Amino acid sequence: MAGEVGVAKEIREEQAHARSTAAVAKIKGEPLASLPHDLYIPPDALEVILESFEGPLDLLLYLIRRQNLDILDIPIAEITRQYMRYVELMKDLCLDLAAEYLAMAAVLAHIKSRMLLPQPTQEAPDETDPRIELARRLQEYEQFKEAAGALDELPRLARDIFPGRVPAPVRRIERSEPVVSLRELIMALADVMARAEHFAQYAVQREALSVRQRMVDILSRVGCECFCALADLVPAGEGRLGVTVTFLAVLELFRERLIELRQTEAFAPIYVRAAAAVRNSATPGNEQGMNNP
């Protein structure tokens, strides 16, 4: 801790030195004889202050602002000296010194060395003057440092803004059913077909569909009536095709043992009824489906 106080003393001396030499500083071209007194930093607070820098740009800004220097006219040699002091101090205090601080030190040293070289004085600083880039970065950082402060001042929820929230009567929440397009359904089937190479054995033609539908129609009809005349199963107005489709459906149902056929004598009307098992379990006429067992 003794070392820390020693360095702190050094820093204060350095700050005093900065004040005395800062007469070269200009504000809008006006040389300043004296600067406003810098804040006295108690040694205990040093660590806190050093830790509170958000990075090398923040530290540089601090050094520039506390001496009321213009970012566009930084006395590079002096600022570099002060900057290095702080970096050394951070090292001494074993603060977790980010590599960026050292990178900035290198940039400052580079600028300083360039300033020492003789320069054509009459020309305005050209594009390659490294001070331009540094000034731009400092200003840009300062922009967002201020913006962060302004953001902090904005009214915000739970601190300055309290939205109204009141209970509403409890009501059964309605559930709405998913929407499906026919296309989606078809595409789903296309997927199945693509997956199942052996799908060919299930291949169904457009014509067969009507037989399938007729099969289901017949099945649901014979489920609710004891016996049904075969002729009655053919809807009127369907013509020859209707007869064929119905007949095929009946044959298929019979083959699958889903219906029974009765004929009392030759050429008598043929009657259809559900196979015994179907009769006992189907729920005829219930279009909305039955509950799962």
Place this chain on the structure above:
Amino acid sequence: MQPQVKHIIEAALLAAGEPLPIERLRRLFPHDRQPEVAAVCDALAELAKDFEGRGIELKEVASGYRIQVRAQLAPWVAQLWVTKPGRYSRALLETLAIIAYRQPITRGEIEEIRGVALSSSIMRALQERGWIRVAGHRELPGRPALFGTTRAFLDYFNLKSLNEMPALTEIRFWSDYDAELDPCLAAAEGSNTAQAAG
């Protein structure tokens, strides 16, 4: 200008999110300017009157006062929480498509075509939606149920009969065609194509 006691109380009741007892309402004010209990009660009575004919009301419950939505407005306000319809799974759509084209069909046969076991929840969902029903039972050991589509299924998809469903040969063509299309475009055109096919 100092806001009215009634307005401070109104704001606090709206912001609190829970009922506030009179004592807590008094403590909103600095010690030396706390209104009397009677003054708070007056302010509450005034508030209750202000709310008359509006969508909210002042209600005293066990732990204090609160502002709440009037019961008559429940039908409107409840719309806030109507859940958006979800989406059906691929498995459900495939099952539905197979039943539509292959009815009457047993669960085992659907599984055989799809190559995977069929979850009960899918069959239940399709039955609850009223799109499939048990049309009979196959005379096999265990007498498996035969499923078919319902009239509600046809109505939903705007079909007069199953005949209007596209033939499988067409479907094969569609899927090839879609693969070449930009997926976004295909999705955007989905409804149109479905109508054209229906």
Place this chain on the structure above:
Amino acid sequence: MQPQVKHIIEAALLAAGEPLPIERLRRLFPHDRQPEVAAVCDALAELAKDFEGRGIELKEVASGYRIQVRAQLAPWVAQLWVTKPGRYSRALLETLAIIAYRQPITRGEIEEIRGVALSSSIMRALQERGWIRVAGHRELPGRPALFGTTRAFLDYFNLKSLNEMPALTEIRFWSDYDAELDPCLAAAEGSNTAQAAG
């Protein structure tokens, strides 16, 4: 009796617990009786007028309208809660400000402006609060994520759009400085310098 549109809207805004856009307000009503957008706007304007001189106000933020306590009454209402909301670190606020003003922006670009590496915990905290999101990727090696702010960010800070954010201080250029340094030169080069700085 059918409640007034404005009272239904008032009740819904208070019950929702989040800002509601006009479309959602319209959907409170049955399909065939949905008020026009203009009618909803009128009702909102009436509500705002009803609230004048009271403790609450109608505020439009990024994701819609909400009813909130007037700023003047916040000190009283804040008394309801013993613990005060925490403060955010400078690093977090600077990062958030850079994203807000410079979006879409990569992490590397943020680090360049701040001059230091950005801790993952800050980005995670901002994403968890729902204030920033990945808005895309820059087409560079590694495809770094581009971050932008969300509506929730604007809602939180009581803003309707990014335009309402405080203006950034202007960056001065070297040429501006030269102009200040030498009035004669400035007079001679006036127009050029102004253009260069603009």
